[in-house]
Amino acid sequence: MSLAAIHFHRLATKEFRQAVHWYEEKSETAAQNFLAAVDRAMQRIVNHPEQLPIIDKRYHYVRVNRFPYKIVFEKNFPSDNQYMIFAVAHTSRRTGYWRKRAGT
Numbered sequence: 001m002s003l004a005a006i007h008f009h010r011l012a013t014k015e016f017r018q019a020v021h022w023y024e025e026k027s028e029t030a031a032q033n034f035l036a037a038v039d040r041a042m043q044r045i046v047n048h049p050e051q052l053p054i055i056d057k058r059y060h061y062v063r064v065n066r067f068p069y070k071i072v073f074e075k076n077f078p079s080d081n082q083y084m085i086f087a088v089a090h091t092s093r094r095t096g097y098w099r100k101r102a103g104t
Contacts, residue, residue: 003081004046004081004082004083005081005082005083006042006045006046006073006083006084006085007082007083007084007085008084008085009084009085009086009087009098009101009102011087011098011101012072012085012086012087012088012098012101015087015088015089016038016088019034019069019088019090020034020035033066033067034064034067037064037065037066037067038064038069038071038088040065041062041063041064041065041071042071044062045060045062045071045073045075045083046083049073049075049083050075055072058074058102059072059073059074059086059102060072060073060074060075061073068090068091068092069088069089069090069091070087070089070091071085071087071088071089072085072086072087072089072098073085073086074086074102084102086098086101086102087101
């Protein structure tokens with residue numbers, strides 16, 4: 001059995017870092033809670049990607065529990081057990097803005 005690999009689009013990495021920074025400015029506890037929630041979301045991606053909501057044939061997303069974020073990803077990118085994160089999107093942000101990153 002091969003290990004899963006998660007790759008982040010460079011702009012998804014930037015979004016993630018900005019969110020962490022925003023929570024750090026509010027409180028260290030909030031930042032730690034956000035990081036733990038994102039970690040749990042990543043575990044759901046790796047362990048049960050087929051059970052996560054579908055955006056279309058290619059893309060899925062997972063909500064970050066207790067925080068207004070969702071993580072948009074493509075499974076099997078570029079092969080089995082590979083995942084590409086295209087967005088760490090605030091839920092009030094414009095829907096689908098990340099599609100340009102994915103080339104769709």
